[in-house]
Amino acid sequence: MTSKLGIKWAPIFGLPLKRRLQTAAVMHYPLGLIFVPFLSLFLAYYLLMTIIWWIVPAYLAWMVYDIAICKTSSRGGRRIEYFRHLKIWKYFRDYFPITLIKTADLDPSRNYIMGSHPHGILGCGAFCNFATEANNVSKVFPGITPHILTLISNFNWPIVRGYIMWLGICDVSKESIKWILTKKGQGQAAIIVVGGAQEALDARPNNYILTLKNRKGFVKLALQQGASLVPIYSFGENDLFNQAPNPHGSRLRKFQILFKKLSGIAPAFFYGRGVFNYTFGFVPHRKPVRTVVGKPIYLEKEPNPTKERINEVHQQYMDGLTRIFEDYKEKFGVDKDTKLEFV
C-alpha cells in the first residue's frame, strides 16, 4: 500500500488474484444497488434499438404480472439453490471474512422469525450467511430454510428483483411473513432486520445501539403464528463503513428523519474504501464480521396475545441479544465495559 498526498492507494500490480476476485465479488453488491437501476435503463434503451427490441416490453409485462398478480415476493419468492451455492459468494465471504457461529440447534419441525442486528449500512453479514450458502447455513442448521426479508420496493427494480429472489429473499410485508410461516411447511425461517433504515443511521464503527425498544410487531406476529424467535447479532457489521456525523438532534439527523418520513428511505451518508483508493469510496472495509445465531425462544401459537405477553416475550428476546453480546464481545474485540443499548 502506498501513501501519496495523504491518500492510501492500492498497488496496481502484485496483489494476488484471489484478493482481486474478493474485491470484485464485494463491489458488485454496493455498486449493484446504486447502479443497476441506471444500468437497466441503459440496457433497455440499447435493446430497443436492436432487432430483439421486443424483449423490453415482454420483460416489463411479465414483471408487472409477477408483481401485481403472482405477488411472488410476498409468496415465498423464487429461490434457486444453484445460485445460492455460486463460488462468487465464497469470494464475498473471504473478503471480510464473514463467519457464522451457532450457539444452539434449531428444531427443524418448527418455523422461525429470526431478528438480525445490527442493520449496518448494507447488512453484509446477514446477506452472506443467510441469502447464500457461502457458510453452509443449510448444513449448519439442517432442515432450516432461511429467507431474508427486505423492503417491498426493492422488488420493483428490473433485474435486481430476479437476482434477490433467486437468493431466497422475500419482501417484509405481513402477507409475506405469514406465507413463509404457514404455506411452506416446516423449518422455514423469516429473517427480519428489525432495526431497519432507522438503525442504519447509527451504523458506524464502535456503535452498539439497536433500534428495538419500541419494535414489537415481529413479536406479536411470532406469537400469533406460533413461530419461535431467534436473535442474531453480527459483530463487526458496523465497522465496515464510516458515516458522516449525525448525532440525535443535529441538523443532518433532522433532515434524514424528515426524508425518511417522506420517502421511506433513510439517506445514510456513508463511505468505506474505494477499489483503488483505500481512503474513500463505497466498497466496505476489509474487516471481519462474525454472525452469532442465539438460542431459540420456543413459542406456541397464541392467536390473541395480550400486551403484557408481547412485552414479556419482547424482553426475553432483548435478553437473548444481550446474552450473545456479553458472551462474545471480548472474543471479538469489543471493550469489556461496552454494553448493548436499545433505543
Ligand SMILES: *[C@@H]1O[C@H](CO)[C@@H](O)[C@H](O)[C@H]1NC(C)=O
Ligand atoms: C461447507 O461445506 C463444505 C462441504 O461439506 C466444506 O468443504 C466447507 O469447508 C464448508 N464451509 C464452511 C465455511 O464451513
Ligand SMILES: *[C@@H]1O[C@H](CO)[C@@H](O)[C@H](O)[C@H]1NC(C)=O
Ligand atoms: C481518493 O480519496 C480521496 C478522499 O480521501 C479523494 O479526495 C480522492 O478524490 C480519491 N481519489 C480517487 C481517484 O477517487
